[in-house]
Amino acid sequence: MRLAAENQLAVAHFAIRSERASDIAAREALLDASFGTNRGLRTCQRLRDGRAPAEGLAFTAVRDDGPVGTVRLWHVKAGGRPALVLGPLAVDPSCRGLGIGAALMHHALSAAAERGHGAVILLGDAPWYGRxxxxxxxxxxxxxxxxxxxxxxxxxxxxxxALDGACGMILPTGAPLTRRTAKPRRHPARAA
Structure with missing residues (x-):
């Protein structure tokens, strides 16, 4: 029994750090694996298109073999109130159930509070995010x-x-993407 617990601890070892430019390609692959390649068509993507994540609020969970989780927060106006939108949050399918998603949530919310943000909004499963x-x-x-x-x-x-009286459309307000913050472009396969 003790050996099984030790093995689980070894499997669950990961760290959370600020996202790096070198994480972007792995992040995109992780998001495709978690949400599908049509994820750019989702409604919340309209709040992220052409925008950079909120400064200091993009995180990567890593294990020895690289990124295994990601979360970002984005500036919005929620019915005229300043807020952040969280998402997407994704964990590598092979690492689900190890607490990485919950750790990313706690880390992101703590960092947002430390930076003085008043509210976070997301589109997700109430039972999971309710905790x-x-x-x-x-x-x-x-x-x-x-x-x-x-x-x-x-x-x-x-x-x-922070959200008292919030009424109306949630609109993006974050900084526009720059060449430095843009995600890598995907090139369609060329015919041989």
Whole structure:
């Protein structure tokens, strides 16, 4: 029994650090594996298109063999209120169930609070995100720029009252992408 516990600890070993430019290709592959190659068509992608993640709020979970998890936060206005949108959060399928996703969530939320942000919004599964304090209570009067399931629009106040009275469309406000922050382009395969 002790050997099994020791093996699980060895398997679960990972670290969370700020995202690096060298992580981007692995991050894109991880997101494709987690959400499919059509992930760019999702409604929340409209909040990220052409924008850089919020400064200091893009993280990578790594193991000895490289990136195994990712999360980013993005600046938005939520019905006129400043907020962050979290996502996507992804963990390598071979590493799910090891606590990497929860660790990324705790790390990202702690970093956002330390930087003085008041609220985080996301589109996700209420049972999973609820354990971090996310609810639909403060998002009932908010909308996204595209189709979405109302019950999946969740918010978390990092400062009391940060989403009080928030009503209307969630719109991107983050810095535009620069050459330095742009993700790598995918080139279609050329015919031989």
């Amino acid at each position: 971090f304090g996310f609810t639909a209570e403060k998002t009932t009067n908010l909308s996204l720029p595209g189709p979405f399931e109302r019950a999946r629009l969740l918010g978390l106040e990092l400062s009391d009252g």
